[in-house]
Amino acid sequence: MSTSRRKFLKTAVAGCAVASLPLTAFKTLSPAEAKASIGNDKVRWVFLVDIQKCVGCGFCVKACKSENEIPYNVPVTRTWVERYVITKDGKSHIDTPHGGRDGYTDPTIREQDINPDDITKAFFLPKLCNQCQNPACVQVCPVGATYQTLDGVVLVDKKWCIGCGYCVMACPYGARFFHPVDKVADKCTFCYHRINKGLKSACVQACSFGARLMGNLKDPDDPVTHTIMTQRVGILKDEYGTKPQVYYIGLDERVR
């Protein structure tokens, strides 16, 4: 009898090995790896925000919402504009009602009236996904539904995302959210569907003040690349090591 048991154990072990084979086979089909080969490796899309030029009209937010079918009246948004007001007492007053969608026409910040004489500086700050060189969101996605293309844009495979929210938690910039209708992770794609056709992204097109620009970092003749190379630009939260690719002209230490 004990031999039959040994045989049984052997079969069991072999069975387990066979059962785990498909797992390793599937690994090569990981969507992250498969999809990562899309895009053009001669291109590295980057974004340039000129904070000095932003007037806080919110047209970019509106344009993005309609272009990318993010329901208008929910608070989540792929791009948003923050308002910073710094007063003489050294305090920052920051807000972004509806992501700045409706523009900043009201001087009160979170029901607080700020005396214009107390203000030392104030500015608007557009934000969006930084299409990081070393994206935390891609690293943590358990199924590889979030992936990076060869031209540096991070995308979400809406058909494969399981909605675990790990990427939402991992992004230090709060760029991600759950799409209210699709119920999967969503974020800015630099309008990948447009830029690949030679169009401008919806927000860049909507900004009449030239505060938002996009370019190809691998092309030295690109004016955006030229600006990034020759002027003093900043990035957000570089301490996380994500190597963000949205550059800002006139960034302030107050920006959070």
Added chain:
Amino acid sequence: MVHGMEWTIKELFVYPNEFIYWSIQIVMYPYMTGLVAGAFVLSSLYHVFGQKDLRGIARFSLVFSLALLPTAMMPLQMHLLQPFRGLNVMFTPHFTSAIAAFGIVFSTYAMIVLSEIWFVYRKFFVDQSHALKGKQGFANVLKYFTYTVLTLGAFDTSDRAIAIDKKGVKILAGIGIPVACFLHGYAGFIFGSVKANALWMSPLMPVIFIMSAVVSGIALCMLTYIIIMEWKKFRAKLAKGRGDESVKELGGVEIDVITKTSRYLLGFLIAAISLELLDLIFRGYTAMKSWDILRDVMFDTDFTKIFILQYGFGNLIPFILLLIPKPSIKRMVVALILVLYGVFMMRWNVVIGGQAFSLSFEGFMHYDLPIIPHNLETYKEGLFGALTVIVTPFVLFWGINKLVPSLRDA
């Protein structure tokens, strides 16, 4: 409706996309995983290190850890926004993600627990199968078949075969300890490695999780054990009268097992608290950029939850109760419930506390636990979703215990 909007209250400046995305189910996830791991470690202490004093509770906690097993998976599954795609993790595991290997670690662990139980109970299955052979009646035939299948064809009950069984148990329990710790340390890693989250990011997180896991596992096993023994005593009393020998004997065994197990509980409790305090002190001392907001959360908004409910009621009081000499069952029950509550609060304070402040460090978010569900989402991510997860292992245990009586010679 955006996921998270129904239970998130924002205060001051919070990014527009920030909500409490990981709510009660993600509190339940490490809690249940911890109970599984802890229950298994408790049973292994006997099987591997021959801690004789744990004999009575070892079998029971082994079977109980099997009952707990599916419930470690449950909260994760319930929290997914696309629950039917959950299996994708098995098809395309993306191994840079700390969650990706969960399925693999988890199934390895499940296999270890199952095979260990099989080795422990093989003789019992064989005996049952022999005893039921040829008996009439549908129930008997069904039982006979179940037990015969459970023997997996290994009917040998010679001394040599039993010795091999014992060895098998020992080896499996031995492998099981690191795997159980890994399973749970890994749950800690899922949080500890989120660099965007100032509260979670700490290399200590996995170790803290393992220690508190063992604490909660042992406490739950002890508590369930007491409840079952009390029930037995109650039935013996009904059948034979209060002063009967068997009642006294049961009571004696019970207090004995509990006193001995509580020593291990104390040890792990001390380790868990020291690590947590070390983490806290270190954060305060190094005072990185995030410390300002963490301090606000810890000492202001979440003070009651952390220092009164978790450390006070969850750690200090049971610690004292366990230390007082001459233990009584009543006091133990109070201490154990508090310990379980403390570990739960610790999970809560880590998971919800980690989302209590904005990534901007300029604002706060509060989690408003949905009590009465008005749609599937508020059920899953609310009180009743959590209760479903809590009740499941007991139902399962009741079922499994019908087949593999874990309390017979306890």
